[in-house]
Amino acid sequence: MSALPDFDQNSVESRIGDIREAARGITERFSREYMRECIDNHRFPQEAWEALGECGLLGLTIPESMGGSGGGQVELVALAEVLAEAGLILPMLFLTGFGRVPVIKNGSPEQFERFIKPTMTGKEKLCFAITEPDSGTNSFAMSTLATQTAEGYSLTGRKVFISGAADADRMVVVARTQKASEVEHRTQGMSLFVVDTNAPGVELQPLNIEVGWPEKQYLVFFDEVQLAPDRLVGDPGQGLAGMFEALNSERLLVCAMSVGLGNYALKKAVAYANDRKPFGQPIGSYQALQHRLALAKAELEAARLMMFQAAATFDEGGNAGAHANMAKLLGSRAGVKAVEAALQTHGGYAFDRDYDVVTLWPSLRLMEIAPINNEMLLNYIGEHVLGLPKSY
Ligand SMILES: Cc1cc2nc3c(=O)[nH]c(=O)nc-3n(C[C@H](O)[C@H](O)[C@H](O)COP(=O)(O)OP(=O)(O)OC[C@H]3O[C@@H](n4cnc5c(N)ncnc54)[C@H](O)[C@@H]3O)c2cc1C
Structure with a gap:
């Protein structure tokens, strides 16, 4: 191990x-x-x-x-x-x-x-574009291609679910500079580019996503977008390391949002549970409810410790991958447990948008799926921490 x-x-x-x-x-x-x-x-x-x-x-x-x-x-x-x-x-x-x-x-x-x-x-x-409609979780199978030209690169392809693309000035795009079929290993041939969101050839199509964020998500089309050489970050074909640095940071931020928002949901639940007395005593005194809230709190706290552990390792230049993945896994699960406990606590009122509980659920539930689904994090832990064979 x-x-x-x-x-x-x-x-x-x-x-x-x-x-x-x-x-x-x-x-x-x-x-x-x-x-x-x-x-x-x-x-x-x-x-x-x-x-x-x-x-x-x-x-x-x-x-x-x-x-x-x-x-x-x-x-x-x-x-x-x-x-x-x-x-x-x-x-x-x-x-x-x-x-x-x-x-x-x-x-x-x-x-x-x-x-x-x-x-x-x-x-x-800045916004960040990696996901593609066909390859989804399997980012290495992406087909968006930046072809070298006399003036730099020409970028063609599609990205999906790109958050805040219309609000951002620039987009950090992960693209192939060599097709997957042309490289020895599929992790090769990926590069990072900084693309202006209003560059000629970039088209943004808003998606109808219900997630409780201010930013919308977009299907982004790149049609022969001309990029000067200074738009390439690092060496061509060597984008993978930079991509993982970014993604480890992203996993930690997702954990922070899950833990913070989970605690916000719990705070609302505790206030309500202390106040609501359909049988004459606060519903928060019933252990079925109290233990659910207490367990969610313990799990949020555990995720938080893991998050800071991974962030400190990242800052020291160490290998934060395993703990960043674990933090995102635990944080997103704990966040969902917290909002589920808050929903239970509020009974029927949980579904009144004005109580602002059901409104928290999509953001927290999403974190189990995006930016990377928890199954892939378990795959990572299984393979890279435990040393088990790859299943996919
Ligand atoms: C609100 C929102 C914002 C987003 N923002 C961005 C953004 O800014 N930039 C960006 O690039 N992307 C963004 N995404 C995309 C997001 O990262 C992807 O939706 C996510 O990675 C999953 O990809 P997919 O939807 O294609 O799922 P798929 O790859 O189709 O997977 C579907 C499900 O199958 C299961 N699964 C898939 N592969 C495996 C496997 N190997 N083992 C076990 N189970 C598996 C998982 O349960 C997964 O949830 C966003 C998505 C949403 C909904």
Whole structure:
């Protein structure tokens, strides 16, 4: 069995105190009601986004020497967790936060200046495009192709479910620079490109997805989109490492959102369970309900510890893959348990949108499926941590 890295919980707690306080400053200004209004109208929460930029919170993970606010994934997940604890769902924070990871790590100084700096203040936003209609979970089977030309690359293909594509200025696109049929191993020949969302040849088609986020999802068509050589991040065909760096960060942010939003659901459930007395005593005193809430809390807490463990490993440059996958698996399951417990607690009122409980369910349930389904995470743990044979 592969060794899992050690972890110092105290050093994590000392790193996140200031971030949590700054994030609470945002949640005091922007309420869940504000977020509901944005979600219900599919309106980008520009005011909250700008406030995050003004406080320097969008500069997290970027060293101060490069104009950022410093910190790493530990600080970024702490921010995402606090926002979600107040019911604030800001997928663009995740998309920009993890989308820029490969550009920061593998891009040139010019790419940093042009594509990353404007995101540190909130002036520009990034989205991330990997999923394709036919290949779905099997990203290595993607067919979107960037062909080399005299001027750079020509990008043709389709991506689906791309969140916030119409709100973002640029899209980090994972594409093949060699077809799967032309490489020795299917993990080869993948490259990362930064594409302007309004570039000629890019078409966005909104999808009718019900998930409780302010951003819509899009089917994105690339029709011979002309890309200058400086749109390629790192070396051609070597995009896989950058992609996994980004995806590990994404898994941690998903865990943070699940844990935060799960705690938000629990908080509502506890308030209701202390107040509601159909038989004369609070329903929260009934163990069938109380234990369900208590178990959800314990599981959220376990996922949270795993999340910070993985984030600290990521920041130290260690191999965070196993723990990032476990954190996303445990966090998403715990988030669903929490919202299920909150639904049970609210009885029939759970289904009244004005109680804002059923409205939390799609976001939390989605996290078991996207950005990667939990079956694939179990496959990863089975194969790479336990050393079992591959099943698919
Ligand atoms: C709201 C929303 C936002 C999204 N945002 C983005 C985005 O911004 N960018 C982006 O690139 N993508 C995005 N996605 C796509 C998302 O990551 C995919 O939907 C997800 O990876 C699953 O792919 P699929 O839907 O094609 O499922 P499929 O690959 O068709 O899988 C369907 C189901 O089959 C099972 N399954 C599949 N393969 C295996 C296996 N090997 N072993 C066991 N079980 C398996 C799983 O239960 C899975 O849920 C988003 C999706 C949604 C719904």
